[in-house]
Amino acid sequence: MTTPNILLTWLQEGRLLMSDGAMGTMLQDAGLTDGGAPELWNVKSPEVVRAIYQGYLDAGSNIISTNTFGGTSARLKLHKMEDRVAELNEAGVRLAAEVAHPAGALVAASIGPTGELIVPLGPLTIEEATVIFAEQAAALAAGGADCILIETMSDMREVEAAVKGAQQATDLPVVVTLTFDTNFHTMMGVSPKQAVETLSGWGVFLIGANCGNGPSEIEAVMTEMAQHRPKGVYLMAQSNAGMPQYNAGHIHYDGTPEVMADYATKMRNLGVNVIGGCCGTTPVHLRAMRQALDAVADQPVVGPPVIGDHTDIENDEARAAGGVSRRAARRQRVAVP
Numbered sequence: 171m172t173t174p175n176i177l178l179t180w181l182q183e184g185r186l187l188m189s190d191g192a193m194g195t196m197l198q199d200a201g202l203t204d205g206g207a208p209e210l211w212n213v214k215s216p217e218v219v220r221a222i223y224q225g226y227l228d229a230g231s232n233i234i235s236t237n238t239f240g241g242t243s244a245r246l247k248l249h250k251m252e253d254r255v256a257e258l259n260e261a262g263v264r265l266a267a268e269v270a271h272p273a274g275a276l277v278a279a280s281i282g283p284t285g286e287l288i289v290p291l292g293p294l295t296i297e298e299a300t301v302i303f304a305e306q307a308a309a310l311a312a313g314g315a316d317c318i319l320i321e322t323m324s325d326m327r328e329v330e331a332a333v334k335g336a337q338q339a340t341d342l343p344v345v346v347t348l349t350f351d352t353n354f355h356t357m358m359g360v361s362p363k364q365a366v367e368t369l370s371g372w373g374v375f376l377i378g379a380n381c382g383n384g385p386s387e388i389e390a391v392m393t394e395m396a397q398h399r400p401k402g403v404y405l406m407a408q409s410n411a412g413m414p415q416y417n418a419g420h421i422h423y424d425g426t427p428e429v430m431a432d433y434a435t436k437m438r439n440l441g442v443n444v445i446g447g448c449c450g451t452t453p454v455h456l457r458a459m460r461q462a463l464d465a466v467a468d469q470p471v472v473g474p475p476v477i478g479d480h481t482d483i484e485n486d487e488a489r490a491a492g493g494v495s496r497r498a499a500r501r502q503r504v505a506v507p
Contacts, residue, residue, distance in 0.1 A: 189446030190226035212261035229453040230460030244284035263313025278319040279310035303335030311340035324356035362394040378406030385433035396474035411450035423450025427458035434459035
């Protein structure tokens, strides 16, 4: 039986949706140490994970993402828990559903990178990666998720494997966000334009960016996505709450609630359909964002500027040409005695 696509229905109705904030930040505040497996908390300390979900729901989130980011067997293997994929992923989704569904919110089941490089850069083949992602997606669907959120990706080959795996294992809608933290491109050189055009061809209707270097960076990224989005595609933005600052043995993010409220308004005015936060974003930030979005709800959406105007992002042709020039310059320097 086909799962009702509530998310797409909401977007087609023109609803502006707010997703949630950071999971890792909140778990670290609750006692998660570096090197620990966040997914283990779904069964070890379910009351903590449930409270985090509830905090975002109370702040005004319409979509709650699950504590399953590192739930592939490849990531769980680092903690010798690769045989617990079904248990930990299903538990993470069930906890979110217990909180979200009675309140009318949706559960986005989080899938993050495997941590392995894909052939030819690394040992993992696309076929192997697809199987890994399919295993996790099946568990997430069994837990009661409303959609699959593939997030914080940088390599389109890994994204392809994740999308294929999710589509093979479940009929849930698939959402994809990449992280553009290297001169407005992903670490693997993918531009926002390339991402939105390629992913739409794979049947992904909600596409965007998450994590990165803060609101100003994601504004440029989402501007290019908005300028180039194909018909029928919706956009999602989940920025970090500024940049991390290390102080007194703890990492803090410098993005205040006011900064994130301003970011949320800018995303809305670009035509972004789902707005949330990533690392460092807490319910306090989300509450300010919700208030800011409610305050402009009756104002028209301006939309992105004309293509070519006000952009800090090199197009793919200029980036390729610049790469050739830089390599030529390096060879010339090496040749000088």
